[in-house]
Amino acid sequence: MSKLNIQIFVDVIAMMTGSPVEKTVFIYDDSPSGSVGKGTHKAISAVYPGQLIQWNLYPVDVQTPVWLGGITFGPQETGAAATPQAGSTATTNSSNGAQAGQGLVGSETPWLCTWTGYAPLCMLPNYGHPYTLHLQFGTTGKMISVAGPQLAFPTMYAPAPVRTDSVL
Amino acid sequence: MQNGIILLVDVDALLEERRVENNVYLLDNTKKLGSIGEGTTDLTTNIVGALNPDGSIAGEAVMNWLPYGIAAAPNPVLRVAARKDHGAARFHELLAELKTASPANVAKIVARHEKIANQQECATFERKDGRHHEVPMAFAHPAGVSKGETTVSAGDLSPLISDITGPAVDNGVLYPAQYGSPDAITEGWYWSATVDTHKTGLHVYQIHLLVHRPVGKKGEPVVWKPETFVVNAKINVTAGTIANGFTGYGPGVLPLVPQLTAA
Numbered sequence: 001m002s003k004l005n006i007q008i009f010v011d012v013i014a015m016m017t018g019s020p021v022e023k024t025v026f027i028y029d030d031s032p033s034g035s036v037g038k039g040t041h042k043a044i045s046a047v048y049p050g051q052l053i054q055w056n057l058y059p060v061d062v063q064t065p066v067w068l069g070g071i072t073f074g075p076q077e078t079g080a081a082a083t084p085q086a087g088s089t090a091t092t093n094s095s096n097g098a099q100a101g102q103g104l105v106g107s108e109t110p111w112l113c114t115w116t117g118y119a120p121l122c123m124l125p126n127y128g129h130p131y132t133l134h135l136q137f138g139t140t141g142k143m144i145s146v147a148g149p150q151l152a153f154p155t156m157y158a159p160a161p162v163r164t165d166s167v168l
Numbered sequence: 169m170q171n172g173i174i175l176l177v178d179v180d181a182l183l184e185e186r187r188v189e190n191n192v193y194l195l196d197n198t199k200k201l202g203s204i205g206e207g208t209t210d211l212t213t214n215i216v217g218a219l220n221p222d223g224s225i226a227g228e229a230v231m232n233w234l235p236y237g238i239a240a241a242p243n244p245v246l247r248v249a250a251r252k253d254h255g256a257a258r259f260h261e262l263l264a265e266l267k268t269a270s271p272a273n274v275a276k277i278v279a280r281h282e283k284i285a286n287q288q289e290c291a292t293f294e295r296k297d298g299r300h301h302e303v304p305m306a307f308a309h310p311a312g313v314s315k316g317e318t319t320v321s322a323g324d325l326s327p328l329i330s331d332i333t334g335p336a337v338d339n340g341v342l343y344p345a346q347y348g349s350p351d352a353i354t355e356g357w358y359w360s361a362t363v364d365t366h367k368t369g370l371h372v373y374q375i376h377l378l379v380h381r382p383v384g385k386k387g388e389p390v391v392w393k394p395e396t397f398v399v400n401a402k403i404n405v406t407a408g409t410i411a412n413g414f415t416g417y418g419p420g421v422l423p424l425v426p427q428l429t430a431a
Contacts, residue, residue: 052419053422062170063171064197065169065170065197065198065200065201068413070413071413071414073422073423073424073425074425107413109408110413111169111216111218111227112218112408112410112411113410113411113412113413114410114411114412114413115412115413115414116412116414116419117415118420118422119421119422119424120421120422123424129424129425138200138201138202139200139201151424
């Protein structure tokens with residue numbers, strides 16, 4: 001099966017000036033069917049066990065940079081300033097091989113991170129798997145967490161939408 | 169990513185002192201990436217490059233420059249002001265004068281108002297080869313000044329960028345070009361460049377600022393004459409190899425939290 005692309009658009013200026021998250025973060029995916037809430041920050045993307053998923057984040061204004069500093073899975077609160085955790089290594093030379101940004105939250109070089117991974121094969125159907133996006137605006141400094149999006153493996157007869165406690 | 173660099177120029181002071189230091193303020197959008205020297209003429213912009221594992225460039229690094237005069241009205245305003253639309257005020261003035269005028273004076277009054285209504289203000293610009301051309305632009309007159317006096321100051325007009333040069337361009341680090349833009353703020357031009365992020369390190373480049381000096385004796389029409397000043401700036405290029413944010417190498421299995429119903 002093909003890769004699932006999840007695109008996240010962030011209005012950085014609105015976010016910095018205090019607009020609520022529903023007016024600043026917009027999530028889309030290219031799943032042909034089964035996704036719910038595309039275009040909101042609570043999008044539920046339909047995925048299949050074993051499918052490769054890639055997250056791409058774009059600022060709405062190209063001159064206000066923002067990157068994904070991390071994606072964590074599980075229920076989490078949306079809030080400001082999750083401080084970057086230790087464990088990230090900087091990659092600044094161009095000659096040697098990759099020393100990648102490790103660590104789930106926070107990286108000194110977030111623009112070097114690509115966010116792809118496989119949905120597990122044992123993924124249960126009809127359960128919503130919430131995840132939180134962690135946005136970074138530079139090498140260090142404040143990060144903003146955005147909770148709300150989910151991944152779900154929809155089956156044919158499942159009623160939609162998935163409730164907030166992630167049980168269909 | 170797109171880097172934006174703004175040049176705030178005190179045109180009056182620049183032309184008077186004939187030097188760039190303390191009269192041009194550079195700002196960019198990458199302070200959080202470690203740019204230094206904001207607000208001075210010695211700005212170092214950090215350009216972060218991303219390379220694929222095979223060494224090819226993964227993401228384009230673009231630079232954009234925009235100049236503004238700190239005392240100037242935006243160019244679209246200057247152009248609109250030249251089209252004098254006197255509107256209702258002029259109409260009421262004409263009516264008031266006609267009401268109290270004798271029949272002999274009516275023709276004179278109408279002629280005077282017609283002359284004013286058909287005026288379009290123009291500013292005279294001189295090219296480098298000495299030729300003059302008229303541009304429909306009007307500049308603000310301070311209140312209380314009589315209409316005959318020349319009152320424009322150099323700071324009324326924003327500067328433009330005429331070139332990007334320097335060692336960074338000669339060494340193939342910066343590839344600049346001038347583009348046409350539908351945004352009339354900079355007369356429809358803006359300069360942009362892509363950066364070869366393989367060439368890491370500190371590089372110097374020059375921004376050529378084109379300002380115009382209004383020259384003219386009192387009572388004579390003002391001619392705007394071009395002068396170019398060079399601003400030195402630097403870029404600090406770094407590059408790293410992209411890698412998976414979760415694992416550090418290639419894609420792995422996502423740690424989706426298994427969902428349990430509440431006990």
